[in-house]
Amino acid sequence: MDLSENELVAAIRRVLSGADPRVAVGVGDDAAVVRPGNGDVVLTADMLIEGVHFTRPLVSPRDLGYKSMIVNVSDIAAMAASPRHALISLGLPSDIDAAWVVELYGGLREAADEHAISIVGGDLNAGRAVVVSVFVTGEVAPGGAVRRSGARQGDSIVVTGTLGAAAGGLRLARSDLSLASNAWATPLLQAQARPAARVGEAGTLAQAGATSMIDLSDGLAMDLSRICVESGVGARVRLADVPVAAELAQLAAALNEGPEPLELALSGGEDYELLATLPRESVDGARHALRERFGVTLTAVGDIIPGESLIALEPDGDERPLEPRGWDHFGG
Amino acid sequence: MDLSENELVAAIRRVLSGADPRVAVGVGDDAAVVRPGNGDVVLTADMLIEGVHFTRPLVSPRDLGYKSMIVNVSDIAAMAASPRHALISLGLPSDIDAAWVVELYGGLREAADEHAISIVGGDLNAGRAVVVSVFVTGEVAPGGAVRRSGARQGDSIVVTGTLGAAAGGLRLARSDLSLASNAWATPLLQAQARPAARVGEAGTLAQAGATSMIDLSDGLAMDLSRICVESGVGARVRLADVPVAAELAQLAAALNEGPEPLELALSGGEDYELLATLPRESVDGARHALRERFGVTLTAVGDIIPGESLIALEPDGDERPLEPRGWDHFGG
Numbered sequence: 001m002d003l004s005e006n007e008l009v010a011a012i013r014r015v016l017s018g019a020d021p022r023v024a025v026g027v028g029d030d031a032a033v034v035r036p037g038n039g040d041v042v043l044t045a046d047m048l049i050e051g052v053h054f055t056r057p058l059v060s061p062r063d064l065g066y067k068s069m070i071v072n073v074s075d076i077a078a079m080a081a082s083p084r085h086a087l088i089s090l091g092l093p094s095d096i097d098a099a100w101v102v103e104l105y106g107g108l109r110e111a112a113d114e115h116a117i118s119i120v121g122g123d124l125n126a127g128r129a130v131v132v133s134v135f136v137t138g139e140v141a142p143g144g145a146v147r148r149s150g151a152r153q154g155d156s157i158v159v160t161g162t163l164g165a166a167a168g169g170l171r172l173a174r175s176d177l178s179l180a181s182n183a184w185a186t187p188l189l190q191a192q193a194r195p196a197a198r199v200g201e202a203g204t205l206a207q208a209g210a211t212s213m214i215d216l217s218d219g220l221a222m223d224l225s226r227i228c229v230e231s232g233v234g235a236r237v238r239l240a241d242v243p244v245a246a247e248l249a250q251l252a253a254a255l256n257e258g259p260e261p262l263e264l265a266l267s268g269g270e271d272y273e274l275l276a277t278l279p280r281e282s283v284d285g286a287r288h289a290l291r292e293r294f295g296v297t298l299t300a301v302g303d304i305i306p307g308e309s310l311i312a313l314e315p316d317g318d319e320r321p322l323e324p325r326g327w328d329h330f331g332g
Numbered sequence: 333m334d335l336s337e338n339e340l341v342a343a344i345r346r347v348l349s350g351a352d353p354r355v356a357v358g359v360g361d362d363a364a365v366v367r368p369g370n371g372d373v374v375l376t377a378d379m380l381i382e383g384v385h386f387t388r389p390l391v392s393p394r395d396l397g398y399k400s401m402i403v404n405v406s407d408i409a410a411m412a413a414s415p416r417h418a419l420i421s422l423g424l425p426s427d428i429d430a431a432w433v434v435e436l437y438g439g440l441r442e443a444a445d446e447h448a449i450s451i452v453g454g455d456l457n458a459g460r461a462v463v464v465s466v467f468v469t470g471e472v473a474p475g476g477a478v479r480r481s482g483a484r485q486g487d488s489i490v491v492t493g494t495l496g497a498a499a500g501g502l503r504l505a506r507s508d509l510s511l512a513s514n515a516w517a518t519p520l521l522q523a524q525a526r527p528a529a530r531v532g533e534a535g536t537l538a539q540a541g542a543t544s545m546i547d548l549s550d551g552l553a554m555d556l557s558r559i560c561v562e563s564g565v566g567a568r569v570r571l572a573d574v575p576v577a578a579e580l581a582q583l584a585a586a587l588n589e590g591p592e593p594l595e596l597a598l599s600g601g602e603d604y605e606l607l608a609t610l611p612r613e614s615v616d617g618a619r620h621a622l623r624e625r626f627g628v629t630l631t632a633v634g635d636i637i638p639g640e641s642l643i644a645l646e647p648d649g650d651e652r653p654l655e656p657r658g659w660d661h662f663g664g
Contacts, residue, residue, distance in 0.1 A: 137373075
């Protein structure tokens with residue numbers, strides 16, 4: 001860094017300037033001061049580390065900032081809450097320049113603006129690798145948070161959107177970028193670089209009576225296993241019904257040893273779609289509401305069953321265990 | 333790491349288990365859910381990075397955890413607020429084992445317990461270096477936060493405790509640990525490893541009418557310059573009145589090229605004492621209250637003056653500029 005901390009803070013304050021009546025004290029004091037609403041306060045933290053979650057040459061600072069914010073907003077959404085405020089702690093190696101940091105904040109701000117979030121503080125540090133540590137607060141009506149632990153036997157398992165595109169985009173970016181000019185490549189790369197957080201969709205699912213909810217950061221198999229463990233239930237997933245992103249077939253054909261599309265959808269991670277359980281009779285209404293309000297599909301992919309088994313139902317009717325394999329942050 | 337993320341989360345949940353009626357959802361869901369109080373919500377974030385803020389062989393994971401929490405609590409205190417909840421995001425290199433992480437959480441928990449903070453969530457990641465990113469929420473009576481921007485001409489500048497010990501402890505740890513067996517070495521090493529956050533003291537200073545406040549993380553000179561910039565004022569510091577930690581004289585004598593004690597007190601950083609401005613007539617009462625309630629000294633070290641100069645008044649009556657030099661997180 002060729003700037004002092006004080007100079008960089010001043011530059012960032014210019015990027016973040018904005019009026020929010022809920023913010024009494026924003027960036028630049030020991031801590032931020034915000035006015036609470038009437039609901040419960042929801043708190044989440046998610047960190048992106050260079051060399052683990054991203055590789056610097058393959059991601060623009062703007063996309064990195066955008067995604068760092070969205071993965072946190074997605075966690076707030078998964079509680080059926082609305083995001084409110086954010087703080088950002090950064091670790092910045094010496095080869096990063098101020099323009100890169102301002103672009104990073106531009107992406108953070110872009111995602112924050114889309115969700116009416118005020119960035120109210122944070123911390124700047126030297127570091128060996130780029131670290132983007134984001135903290136987001138949210139609000140939900142008292143008692144209205146949807147947890148992982150409420151799934152009940154007989155509930156339908158539903159997912160929003162399509163799955164596997166983000167993991168496909170990552171494979172593509174890491175393997176052969178000459179393929180990126182294909183029309184089918186764009187949605188994959190976009191899903192990886194600019195995921196969406198399903199805030200409104202989560203609220204609609206909660207209104208429809210969702211008994212449990214989680215955002216798909218680590219893949220359907222892993223995240224469903226988390227709902228099952230917390231809820232003390234099992235699950236049967238109909239593999240034929242999993243909404244695999246259409247472009248993954250073209251990716252598999254284009255790459256020599258292409259990944260199996262279904263496998264990416266089950267275990268690829270980073271889709272940030274919602275996985276929820278709903279009373280069976282509520283699925284049609286929720287599907288209709290999501291399509292009408294957000295143009296987003298809702299797909300029933302299986303059922304909650306007694307016990308603790310995760311079962312995959314093959315298209316031919318065979319059953320096999322569904323391994324809770326997915327993105328493990330320690331490289332599993 | 334020889335553990336999966338799920339296994340490590342389970343171990344950490346055991347360390348953190350505890351009942352807090354304000355916490356509706358703690359560690360283990362997409363986000364935490366807490367019940368707000370009636371006051372304003374205060375938010376802060378502070379990150380410690382291996383190789384920048386600490387060196388792994390020189391710090392125990394328990395002390396690292398303790399200090400990581402305290403530096404955040406100190407920021408909450410500096411707003412005259414009370415800490416409430418914390419989230420912790422970690423980056424963990426592959427040579428860290430689970431016992432080390434559990435000890436780190438033990439230290440985080442120890443500091444949290446001292447201040448009645450509930451640790452309600454966070455994020456675990458692989459990383460190249462150890463990164464401890466902490467977020468703490470607090471609460472303050474509506475409109476009661478004390479900012480950096482309220483210092484007024486004629487106010488007295490006061491500091492709690494003594495200054496420079498933490499920086500002295502760092503010099504000692506990095507230079508000649510055979511000195512650590514000296515009686516005078518213990519308070520220095522302790523100040524570095526286990527700083528105190530002045531939560532109650534800050535509340536007392538606010539009651540006494542503090543017009544501005546900051547915690548001394550980067551040294552008196554740097555942090556005073558921040559108050560002056562935000563308040564649009566200058567300051568004159570009487571160097572003879574700066575409460576230099578007594579053990580620094582012995583450290584300077586013991587080390588060949590020992591650091592000047594006054595210089596450590598002005599620019600060493602990491603003391604986490606409070607620097608505040610008070611109406612002159614309130615100083616005696618505040619000093620008495622801090623001594624009675626907390627056994628902590630309060631020292632008037634100078635005055636707020638018009639303009640924007642930072643002036644050091646030498647013991648012989650000469651004046652020189654007080655350079656806002658101190659701990660810069662980019663190594664300045």
